[in-house]
Amino acid sequence: MNKLVSSALALFHADAQMRAADVAEALGRLSPVAAAAGLSKLPPDKAVAALDRPEFADAGLALAALPVDRAAALLRDMSADRAADSLAEMSDEDRARLLAALSPDVREALGRLLDWPEDSAGGMMTTEYVAVPCTATVSDTLRHIRAIERTRETIYSIYIIEPQGETLIGTVSLRRLVTADPAEAVMTLTRGRVPVSIAPDASRDEAARLIRRHDLLAVPVVDAQNRMLGIVTVDDVLDAIVEAQTERAQRFGGVEALDRPYLDTGFATMIKKRAGWLCALFLSEMLTASAMQHFEGELERAITLTLFIPLIMSSGGNSGSQATSLIIRALALGQVRLRDWWRVALRELPAGLVLGAILGVVGVARITLWQQLGFYDYGVHWALIALTVGSGLVGIVTFGSLAGSMLPFLLQRLGFDPASASAPFVATLVDVTGLIIYFSIALVILSGTLL
Numbered sequence: 001m002n003k004l005v006s007s008a009l010a011l012f013h014a015d016a017q018m019r020a021a022d023v024a025e026a027l028g029r030l031s032p033v034a035a036a037a038g039l040s041k042l043p044p045d046k047a048v049a050a051l052d053r054p055e056f057a058d059a060g061l062a063l064a065a066l067p068v069d070r071a072a073a074l075l076r077d078m079s080a081d082r083a084a085d086s087l088a089e090m091s092d093e094d095r096a097r098l099l100a101a102l103s104p105d106v107r108e109a110l111g112r113l114l115d116w117p118e119d120s121a122g123g124m125m126t127t128e129y130v131a132v133p134c135t136a137t138v139s140d141t142l143r144h145i146r147a148i149e150r151t152r153e154t155i156y157s158i159y160i161i162e163p164q165g166e167t168l169i170g171t172v173s174l175r176r177l178v179t180a181d182p183a184e185a186v187m188t189l190t191r192g193r194v195p196v197s198i199a200p201d202a203s204r205d206e207a208a209r210l211i212r213r214h215d216l217l218a219v220p221v222v223d224a225q226n227r228m229l230g231i232v233t234v235d236d237v238l239d240a241i242v243e244a245q246t247e248r249a250q251r252f253g254g255v256e257a258l259d260r261p262y263l264d265t266g267f268a269t270m271i272k273k274r275a276g277w278l279c280a281l282f283l284s285e286m287l288t289a290s291a292m293q294h295f296e297g298e299l300e301r302a303i304t305l306t307l308f309i310p311l312i313m314s315s316g317g318n319s320g321s322q323a324t325s326l327i328i329r330a331l332a333l334g335q336v337r338l339r340d341w342w343r344v345a346l347r348e349l350p351a352g353l354v355l356g357a358i359l360g361v362v363g364v365a366r367i368t369l370w371q372q373l374g375f376y377d378y379g380v381h382w383a384l385i386a387l388t389v390g391s392g393l394v395g396i397v398t399f400g401s402l403a404g405s406m407l408p409f410l411l412q413r414l415g416f417d418p419a420s421a422s423a424p425f426v427a428t429l430v431d432v433t434g435l436i437i438y439f440s441i442a443l444v445i446l447s448g449t450l451l
Contacts, residue, residue, distance in 0.1 A: 122230075136185075137186060211237055320404030327408045363386070399434070
């Protein structure tokens with residue numbers, strides 16, 4: 001065991017509450033076998049505390065490397081959602097081996113969690129929540145909380161259910177509970193409000209929106225008959241959103257999502273994650289060379305046009321990347337839906353025209369200034385060249401804005417993550433199209449003079 005883990009374990013023994021995350025992060029940097037060795041040196045309660053932390057990367061693989069009895073005991077004491085996540089990381093053989101070593105009730109509870117996709121409310125939920133029947137009093141509820149609080153992930157929201165059928169009929173906060181009359185019926189504390197809930201197949205983004213909109217610490221997950229299945233807590237949502245946003249940011253930068261922190265990712269893995277995208281983008285950029293070959297004759301007759309190709313291409317790519325990043329974020333936050341594509345198009349079309357006109361004016365002013373001050377001689381037809389560059393910028397920036405805003409909708413419609421519309425991909429698309437627009441405009445304006 002390396003010095004990092006030894007140091008973290010020593011700190012954890014001294015202050016378990018403050019150092020659980022440190023130990024989890026340190027163990028997560030090791031290979032599964034080494035992490036399993038680290039877990040074996042911890043007391044069971046402290047090993048569970050480390051395993052329950054999201055900083056413990058590949059916790060499931062570390063558990064699978066432990067003896068079956070030890071791993072099963074740790075899984076039993078872990079929070080249900082983290083235990084299910086750990087099982088999901090294992091191979092089918094290891095998962096079946098550990099599930100068989102668990103008691104039937106634990107095995108059934110974890111099996112229900114494993115049935116749902118990882119990025120759904122059902123996949124994030126935990127079955128460790130506080131529920132009381134609608135016939136209970138405040139005193140009964142507080143007594144129940146004292147008895148089971150160590151086995152529940154959160155006690156700050158109490159769920160009121162029908163004695164028969166587990167149907168959710170109300171929620172009450174711990175704050176409201178401790179200030180109420182002990183003899184009062186707990187059902188009266190709900191004030192008749194319908195509880196906020198979410199379906200198990202809803203996305204984690206929807207769970208995050210509900211928690212944020214209603215200022216909740218947890219949102220109950222219910223089935224079609226409104227029966228309680230579990231809860232999604234705010235910390236689980238934060239962990240999931242951070243992980244999802246990290247993956248999206250990496251994809252948007254033209255990199256396949258990393259499974260581990262940057263410094264813990266092996267050299268070969270890093271090359272594998274980046275090479276595929278780079279090769280795809282390189283092959284796409286070959287279309288740019290093909291487009292320039294198509295206009296080879298025009299380039300020979302008006303070599304001055306080539307001076308502005310980098311300017312034209314970068315402006316179109318930048319406008320496309322701007323639009324793509326705005327729409328991807330709006331889709332993630334639920335500010336726009338798939339059906340809103342035409343509204344976005346109607347906004348981006350005039351926006352692209354105005355932005356292109358602004359850049360066009362700057363481009364024309366630059367050519368005029370350089371010509372008049374003698375910095376560069378663009379020839380007798382410099383005014384037509386300036387008009388070509390200005391008009392080209394209008395067309396290319398408009399196309400970039402429109403294409404960049406529509407690509408995330410297209411990807412989502414096809415079932416892909418909109419974040420796959422990476423900035424390099426958008427820039428490549430606009431580069432090729434931008435050359436065609438630029439030289440087509442040049443043919444119209446400069447025909448009979450330079451062309």
